[in-house]
Amino acid sequence: MSSTELTLDQRDIRFAAQEWLKIGQLSESEKFAEFDQDTLDLMVQEGIRFAIDVVSPTRSESDREGCRIEDGRVKVPKCLHEPYQQSYELGWASMGVSQEYGGMGAPATLGLIVNEAMNGANLGLSMFFGLTSGAADLIDTYGSDSLKQKYVAKMYQGKFTGTMCLSEPQAGSDVGAGTTSAESVEDGVYKIKGSKCWISSGDSDLGENVIHAVLARVKGAPDGTKGLSLFVVPHTRVNDDGSLGDWNDVTVVSIEDKLGIHASPTAVLNFGENGDCLGWIIGEEGKGISSMFMMMNGARIFTGLIGLSLAGAAYENARTYAYERVQGTNISKIRDPEAPRVTIVEHPAVRLNLINMKAKVEAMRALLYYTVFQLDLELIAKTDEERQKAQNMVDLLTPMCKGWCTEVGLDVVQVGIQVLGGVGYTKDFPMEQLFRDARIAPIYEGTTDIQALDLVGRKMIQNDGILFQQLMEQFSQSIEKHREHPELSEIFKTFEGHCETLYETSLGSQEVLKTRGMEGVALYATPFLMYISSISAGWLLLQQAVVATEKLGQIKTENGVGDLADSSFLKENEDALFYANKLKTTRYFVEAIIPQFEALLAGGRKQNFDALEIVF
Template sequence: MHGYSTPLRDMRFVLHELLGAERLSGLPGYADATPETIDAVLEEAAKLAENVLAPLNRSGDEEGCVYENGVVRTPRGFKEAYARFREGGWTGVSAAPEHGGQGLPKLVNFVLEEMFSSANFAFAIYPGLSQGAYNAIQLHAEEGLQRIYLPKLADGSWSGTMCLTEPQCGTDLGLIHTRAVPAEDGSYRLTGTKIFISAGEHDLTSNIVHLVLARLPDAPTGTRGISLFVVPKFLPVRRNGGWEAGARNGVRCAGIEHKMGIKASSTCTMQFEDAVGWLVGEPHKGMRAMFTMMNGARLAVGLQGLAAAEAAYQKARAYARERLQGRSLKGAAMPGEPADPIIVHPDVRRNLLTIKAFVEGARALAYWVGYHLDLQARHPDPAERAAADDLAALMTPIVKAFLTDQGFTATNLAMQVFGGHGYIRETGVEQHVRDVRIAQIYEGANGIQALDLVGRKLGQNTGRLLRRFFHPMAAFLEEHGKDPTLAELLAPLARAFGRLQQATVLIAQKGLKDPEEAAAAASDYLQLFGYVALGWMWARMAVVAREKLPRANGEASFYDAKLQTAHFYMQRTLPHATAHFAALAAGKDSLMVLPADAF
C-alpha cells in the first residue's frame, strides 16, 4: 500500500507562480508571510502529514472511535499524534499572535488543510472544527469570552464544535427546539438534543467548546429567532493567571454514529441538560454569527474533496505504473516482461488524467479563493476588501459542492484503476471513497449549495457578486484570445463561458416568473459554473507554464505536463459543461410533472 507524498511542487506552483502569494506579505499584519517562510512551513507540515498522520489513516479507520458510558476514545495513536500536532503549533497557524497563534495568511491554512486531510481525513476534522470555532468567537463574541476561549483554541488545548442539527431538523434550522433560558448572572441555561455533531466528544483535549444554536424564551419563529451560545464541556476557571477546565457542565454525549467512513472522527449525539452557556453576538442573530463558522467549514469541506482525490490519485498512479496486465495496442512496451504496465492502456490513462486534471485545477481554484479571503481580511482599501468578499461569497458554494462532487467521482475512478484490488481493503483506495462521500452531505448538502448559488448569490446586489468572476474572466479571454498558440485551449473555454453567461440570463428570466424553474436548474448550473471555473484556472496555469518552459532547465517536464493536462481538460473534461447547460435549459417540466405517488 502506497503512502501519502505531499505534492509540494504543485502547491508551490499555485502559490508562487500562479497566484503570486508573495504579495500577501505586503498586507498589514502579514509582513512575515514571505515565500521563504511559507515554503518552510509547508515543508515541516509535509513531514508531519507523511510521517505522523498518514500512518494512522488505515488503522484509525479499522479501529474507529469507541463509546462507553458517555466517554469517547479515539483510535490508538491519535492522542499522541494530536499532542505532536499541538506542540508544532499547527492548531494556531492562522490565529492571531495576541492569542498565541502564528498569524499566517488564511491561504497558508488552506494548503495545510488539504495536506492534513489527504494524509488522514478523519484526524484533520478535529483541528478544523476548532479553527471554525475560533473564527466565530473572534468575530462575534464579546471581549470577555474572547479572552477565555481564543488562546485555548489557538494552542489546541481546547477544541471546538458547531452544534446545529437536531433530530427533527437538518437544513431547516428554523425548526430547532433547543431552549436557552437567561440566568441571573448573565449566563444562560441550555436544554436540548443535537445530533451528527462532529468531534462532540473525544479524548484529545482537556475541554471541548460547543457553539450551540438555541432559542430564547421570547424568540420569534423561524431562523429569525435563533441565537448562538458558547457552551463548554467543562466550565472555565481562573487559575495561576490563566484559564483552565473546571467543573463539569450539563453536556454529555449520548452515543456515537456508526458510519460509512471517517470512522476515526467521532460523530456524536449531544444532550444539553440545563447546561451553562454564554450568548455570542446579539439575541436572535445567531445565524449571522454561525454563518461565519459554516462558510469557513464549507470551504474546508471543498478542500476535503480535493484532498481525498489527491490521495486516491497517488495510489492509482503508482499502481498503474507497476501492475502488469495485457499488452499495449501499439506493441509490447516492455518486451522483457510477461505483460505491460496498465498505464499503457487508453482507458486507464483516461481515468488517471481525469483525476489529475481535476486535482490540479481544483487546487488552483481553492487556493485562489483562499487568497481572496486574505484580501478581504487585510487589504487596506475598503473597495478591494469588498470585492474580495464578494468573490469569496460567490465561490463558496461552488468550491464546496463542485469539489466534493468531483472529488467523489475522482476517488471512484482511482478505485476503478485498481480493478478488483481496489474493492478490498489492502490497497487502501476504497477508504478514500468511503471517507469523502460525507463531504457531499455535511455542512449543507450539495443541492442546498446549488440553491444558495442560484437563489441568493446570482441576484445579490443586482448581480454584483457575479461580476467579480465574469468580468476578470472575460478580460483574460480578451487579453489572450488573439494568441494563435493558445487558440486550442481558449476556444472551447470561451464557448463554455458563453454558455455559463447564457444560463445565468436564462435562470434569471425564468426564475423571476417561477421559483421552481430556478431551483430545477440549480444543480446543473453549479456544475456548469464549476467546470468553467476550473477551465479558467487551467488556462491561467497554461499561460504561466508556457512562459516558464523555455527557461525551465531541469523542470521542463513539470511545465510540459501542465500544458498537456490543460489540453486534456479542455478536450475531454470541459465538454461536460455542455451537457449541464442542455439539462438546465430543458426547464422544470420533466422534473415536476410526475405525481408524488408515481415515484
C-alpha cells in the same frame, strides 16, 4: 512513492502557490511581513513532511479501531493522541491563529496548503483542528472579554476542543426549525435545553474539555432563523481562575456508526436533561445565525478541501500503481504472441482515467487556492474597493468550492478504485478508505443541492447580480488578453464558447423564473452549479497555462531547444515536463471535462420539468 502510502504533488502545489498566485507578495504587507517566499516554502515543506511522517501512519489504524463511548464519554483511537499533541506543539494545527494566542498568524493560503496534506494524512484527526479553530474564532470575534479570556487561548492551544451544534433530529438541514431553547437566568447566562445531532468531533478525550457553539432560541423569540442566538456551552464548566468545575449537564447520547471517517466521532448530544445546562451568549440575541455563518463559510471551504485532499492522494496512489502493475501487452501489439507484458499505464483506458483524475485534481487545487488567496488579499487590501472585490469573489466562489470540489473529489477517488481494479476494493490499499471518507463531504456543511440554491438564489442575484457580472467580466478580460496567444489561442476560443453558453443559460433562467417560478430554477440549480464551477476552474487553469508557457519558453531558450517534440529532453528536464504537462491537462480540462458538466444542463435547456410533475 508508493501506491499504499500518502504522496502529494508537491510540484503542482509549489507552482500554484509560488509561480501562479505568487503568495510571497503577501510579505509586502505589515500583517504578513514575516512570511517571505523562502519562509513560506520552508513551512510548506515541513508541514507536508509532518503530515506524511507523523499523521499519515495513523490513517488506517484509526479507521479500523474507530471511536467508542466509555463511561459516558467518547474515546478516540489511541494512535491519535501523540500526533494531536505534536500538531499543536509545533503549530500545524493553529497556523492562522494570532500570535497573541501563541499561533503563527500565517496567511490563510499557507494554512490551506498544509491542511491539504493533513486531510490526506488523516481526515478524522484534522477535523478536530478545523472545528476547534472555527468555534474559537466565533468566541474571539463575537464573545465578551470574559468568554475570550476563559476559552479562546486554550482552544487554540488544543487543551479544549470545539464543535458546531446546529442540526436537530426533527429539523435536519432546516436550521430555522430548531427547538433547542434558552432561558435567561442572569446577565448573559442562560439555561439550555434540547438535542443536537450530526455533531462532528462531538466529544473526545483528546483535550481536557469540549466547548460547544450551540444555536438555541431564547424564549419569546420569533420562529425561523431570525429567532436563533448563539451560546458557548462547555461540557464541563470552567471556573473564573481557569480550572475545571462541575459537569454542565451535557450528555453524549450516542455516536453514529458511519460509512467513513471512523476516527471522528459524530455525536448526538442532549443539553439540559437534568435542567442544569448553562450557556453563555455569544454576541446579541437573535444574531446567532449570522455569527454562525462566519464559521460556516470557513467550514464550507474546509469541506471543499476534503475533496481535493482525498482526490489528490487517490490520484498519486493510482498513478504509482499504474506504473507498478504489469498486465497484458501494448494494444498495438496485441496480436503478437511474443510481445512483452507491460505496466497498465500503457493501456489507453487507464491513461484516460489518469488524465481525468489529474486534470480534475489540478482544477480543484486552482479553485480552492485562488479562493482562499482572496481572503488574504481582503485582509491586506489598501482600499475599500480592493477589499470589496476580494470579498465578492469569496462569496461567489465559496459554494463552488464546497459543492463542486466535494462532488468532483468523490468522483476522482471512485475512478482511482477503478484504476486499481479488484485490489482497490480491498483494505490492502487505501483507496477504499479514501472513498468512504470522501463520501460525507458532499453531504455535510450544507449538501451540494443547498450550495446550488445558495449560489442561484442568493449569490448570483445579490446586489442586482453584481457578483456574477464581475465574474463574467473576469472571464472576458482573460479571453481578450490572450485571444492571439501563440500557443493558447485555440483553447481560449473554446473557453469563450463555454462562457457564452453559461451566459445564455443564466439569461434562460430568468425566463424560467417568470414561467415556472423559483421551483423551475431550483430544479436545475445543481447542474448549473457544477457547470459554472467547472468554467471558473477552467478560467484559473488557463491562467496557470499562461504562466507555464512563459516558463517553458524560458527553459527552451536557456537550453537551445526549439521543438519539444523530442521527448528525451522532457525526460531529462523535470521542470520542462511539468510545464508541458500543465498545458496538456488544461487543454484536456477545457475541451473534454467542462463539456461533461455542460451535459448535465441538457434537461434545463429543453425546459423539461417532468420531475416537478411526475407522481412518484
